[in-house]
Amino acid sequence: MTGEHLVLGATGSLGVALARQLAAGGAALLLAGRNAPELEALAADVRLRNPGASVRTQLLDLAAPAQWPATLLSTAFHTVWMLAGDMGDGGRDDAWEIGHVITLNFTHPAMLLNTLAAAMAQAGGGRMVVVSSVAGERGRQSNYPYGSAKAGLTAFASGLRNRYARIGVHGGGVQVMTVKPGFIDTPMTYGMRSLLIAPREAVARRMIAAAERGQDVLYVPWFWRGIMAAIRAVPESVFKKLSL
Amino acid sequence: MRALPEKTVELAGWGNVASLTCRSFRPETSPALTDVLTRAPGTLIARGQGRAYGDAALNAHGVLLTRRLDRFLAFDAQSGLLTAQAGVSLHEVLEIFIPRGWLPPVLPGTRHVSLGGALACNIHGKNHYRTGEFSRHVEAFTLRLASGARVECTRQATPELFWATAGGMGLTGVIETVTLRLIPITTASLRTQTWRVASAQEMAEAMRTGQDAEYMIGWIDHFSGRGAVEKAWHMRAEEGGAPLAAARAKTPRRVPCFAPSLLLNRYSMELYNRRRFARFGAQWREETVDFSTFFHPLDGIAQWNRLYGRRGFHQYQLLLPDGPDTPQALAELLAFIRARGVFSFLAVMKYHGAGEGALAFSAPGFSLALDFPNSAKVRAVLPELNARVLAHGGRVYLAKDAVLDANTFERMYGGPELEQWRSIVQQADPGGRFNSAMNLRLGLRGGGV
Numbered sequence: 001m002t003g004e005h006l007v008l009g010a011t012g013s014l015g016v017a018l019a020r021q022l023a024a025g026g027a028a029l030l031l032a033g034r035n036a037p038e039l040e041a042l043a044a045d046v047r048l049r050n051p052g053a054s055v056r057t058q059l060l061d062l063a064a065p066a067q068w069p070a071t072l073l074s075t076a077f078h079t080v081w082m083l084a085g086d087m088g089d090g091g092r093d094d095a096w097e098i099g100h101v102i103t104l105n106f107t108h109p110a111m112l113l114n115t116l117a118a119a120m121a122q123a124g125g126g127r128m129v130v131v132s133s134v135a136g137e138r139g140r141q142s143n144y145p146y147g148s149a150k151a152g153l154t155a156f157a158s159g160l161r162n163r164y165a166r167i168g169v170h171g172g173g174v175q176v177m178t179v180k181p182g183f184i185d186t187p188m189t190y191g192m193r194s195l196l197i198a199p200r201e202a203v204a205r206r207m208i209a210a211a212e213r214g215q216d217v218l219y220v221p222w223f224w225r226g227i228m229a230a231i232r233a234v235p236e237s238v239f240k241k242l243s244l
Numbered sequence: 245m246r247a248l249p250e251k252t253v254e255l256a257g258w259g260n261v262a263s264l265t266c267r268s269f270r271p272e273t274s275p276a277l278t279d280v281l282t283r284a285p286g287t288l289i290a291r292g293q294g295r296a297y298g299d300a301a302l303n304a305h306g307v308l309l310t311r312r313l314d315r316f317l318a319f320d321a322q323s324g325l326l327t328a329q330a331g332v333s334l335h336e337v338l339e340i341f342i343p344r345g346w347l348p349p350v351l352p353g354t355r356h357v358s359l360g361g362a363l364a365c366n367i368h369g370k371n372h373y374r375t376g377e378f379s380r381h382v383e384a385f386t387l388r389l390a391s392g393a394r395v396e397c398t399r400q401a402t403p404e405l406f407w408a409t410a411g412g413m414g415l416t417g418v419i420e421t422v423t424l425r426l427i428p429i430t431t432a433s434l435r436t437q438t439w440r441v442a443s444a445q446e447m448a449e450a451m452r453t454g455q456d457a458e459y460m461i462g463w464i465d466h467f468s469g470r471g472a473v474e475k476a477w478h479m480r481a482e483e484g485g486a487p488l489a490a491a492r493a494k495t496p497r498r499v500p501c502f503a504p505s506l507l508l509n510r511y512s513m514e515l516y517n518r519r520r521f522a523r524f525g526a527q528w529r530e531e532t533v534d535f536s537t538f539f540h541p542l543d544g545i546a547q548w549n550r551l552y553g554r555r556g557f558h559q560y561q562l563l564l565p566d567g568p569d570t571p572q573a574l575a576e577l578l579a580f581i582r583a584r585g586v587f588s589f590l591a592v593m594k595y596h597g598a599g600e601g602a603l604a605f606s607a608p609g610f611s612l613a614l615d616f617p618n619s620a621k622v623r624a625v626l627p628e629l630n631a632r633v634l635a636h637g638g639r640v641y642l643a644k645d646a647v648l649d650a651n652t653f654e655r656m657y658g659g660p661e662l663e664q665w666r667s668i669v670q671q672a673d674p675g676g677r678f679n680s681a682m683n684l685r686l687g688l689r690g691g692g693v
Contacts, residue, residue, distance in 0.1 A: 011273065013272055013312075016272070035273070035275065037274065038273050038274065038275070041274075041315045041317060041329075042315060044315065044316065044317050044318060045314075045315035045316045045317070048316035048317075048318075048319055048340065049316060049340055051344070089245075089246045090246075090247070091246070091247065186272075187249045187270070187271075187272055187276065188249075190249040190250070190251055190270055191249055191250050191251035191252075
């Protein structure tokens with residue numbers, strides 16, 4: 001174990017808030033993302049806000065698994081924070097775009113997480129936080145490619161959790177937490193008319209606290225658990241006529 | 245191509261007298277900033293913490309919010325040079341750097357201003373006569389032009405763009421990063437001397453000769469005409485000041501909603517001032533005060549602008565060049581306002597030195613900052629006040645202004661420097677991409693309104 005927290009998708013809006021809070025709490029960080037100047041800017045920011053913090057960076061493009069560095073894949077991190085993904089272009093409906101969205105929100109995250117979890121288990125255990133979405137709870141006409149990819153990711157994380165929780169009894173366990181955020185105040189929701197948009201700092205804080213408690217599934221903010229239970233309860237014969 | 249995230253919001257200046265429904269953009273990274281600059285369909289103005297009192301950071305067609313461009317980028321503990329993105333606020337700089345013994349050399353009355361806003365408005369503090377304005381301590385900045393192009397600006401490499409952007413009210417482009425020289429301090433305390441003066445005239449005369457202090461400010465009770473002068477010096481560790489770590493701001497109490505407009509009326513304001521000034525004696529009084537109490541007393545209450553109610557308030561800051569009759573002229577201006585039945589809740593006098601930058605609010609002379617609850621009477625008096633300030637060769641501060649007209653602006657700021665500024669702005673932004681409600685009102689860029 002390196003004791004390092006790997007933040008995948010660190011330069012995204014939630015990643016910035018999470019990286020700052022993790023470093024403030026004393027965590028050593030490896031920030032991963034695909035834009036080198038943004039990654040370096042964030043690393044400098046986290047170091048200046050938290051003197052003495054250990055912050056390294058790793059260029060990593062989720063879309064290009066062939067280029068994922070082997071050393072990274074075989075490293076047993078203290079915690080892996082999987083924030084990377086891609087909402088896709090809502091204005092596009094072509095096959096390539098659907099492929100892109102499913103690849104970046106399901107296929108490649110699954111490949112990466114499975115490998116990193118194996119490295120953790122081999123080294124004696126670790127923790128993994130997988131950011132999925134409430135959008136994965138039910139396919140809706142407005143974003144079902146993204147929603148179905150997140151549904152896949154949720155199921156994958158659940159399987160990973162089950163697999164390594166059983167091993168965990170004898171050591172080498174990996175604690176996996178699935179996060180299902182609702183709307184967070186990021187560019188993704190900027191301009192959205194909703195009273196339910198949560199500040200990213202609060203979401204990051206809840207995620208860190210829940211991971212430390214060893215929680216399995218985190219709805220954040222909490223009321224999304226109720227909202228999604230209601231949405232799941234609508235019979236399909238009715239649901240198909242709704243415009244959600 | 246993906247849609248540019250945008251939001252239509254009602255935005256107001258800090259005084260709540262100017263407000264506008266604006267299309268807004270909030271980039272969080274450099275590439276996202278490029279995206280806004282190259283793809284937003286209309287004109288743009290950058291907006292940081294929204295502390296300009298009037299309409300300087302309003303634009304119906306496009307407000308570019310910089311508050312998420314908030315990365316600290318570099319700090320050199322040898323030279324004190326700090327580089328950060330323009331959305332970082334002085335509050336954040338203070339929180340992080342005071343405990344390490346460093347301070348921005350120019351601090352305005354609130355810590356909640358962004359670095360970009362501080363440079364674009366070329367803010368000043370209680371030490372203008374010693375340190376000049378904010379830009380004096382800026383070694384470099386990066387400016388994004390309308391094309392999205394990034395220009396590294398320094399006094400040596402890009403003297404014109406540097407000069408035109410400092411105090412340029414955001415009309416040359418979007419400031420993306422600022423490199424500021426911090427000064428070392430050893431404690432979080434200041435030693436102050438305060439004493440009472442009988443009139444604004446006496447205050448001005450005392451301020452002319454009292455420039456041995458590191459900071460100097462005059463508090464005027466507009467109701468009675470008397471006032472108090474306060475001088476201050478940073479305390480050194482051997483003088484027994486509070487440790488640097490003690491300077492962290494307390495969590496402020498927040499004004500939860502607009503207060504009833506009648507809360508601050510002539511009588512409550514007079515009572516407040518009477519109580520406030522009762523503590524000053526005719527003799528020097530020496531005190532040790534903590535950092536926040538001295539620099540940012542109002543920041544102890546978040547959203548204090550709501551105390552004025554929904555009608556809002558005008559902060560009016562005038563600057564008169566120093567001359568033999570200036571102390572008397574200042575007292576006469578205050579008396580004129582009082583005679584019209586209008587009273588300033590808070591009234592502050594400062595001494596300014598010579599300055600740099602375009603549209604400069606600096607010249608050896610005195611500034612007076614006045615706060616008026618908004619009313620028809622106040623709106624009628626302010627144009628008359630403008631005329632009197634103009635007659636004394638003075639000007640009003642654009643970052644706080646909501647009432648000037650184009651003609652008066654031209655007469656206050658007009659001259660070869662303004663024309664030079666206009667031609668540099670025209671060169672930097674020939675398409676007129678950067679625009680604000682203030683520019684539309686005052687014709688800062690020229691060529692008619």
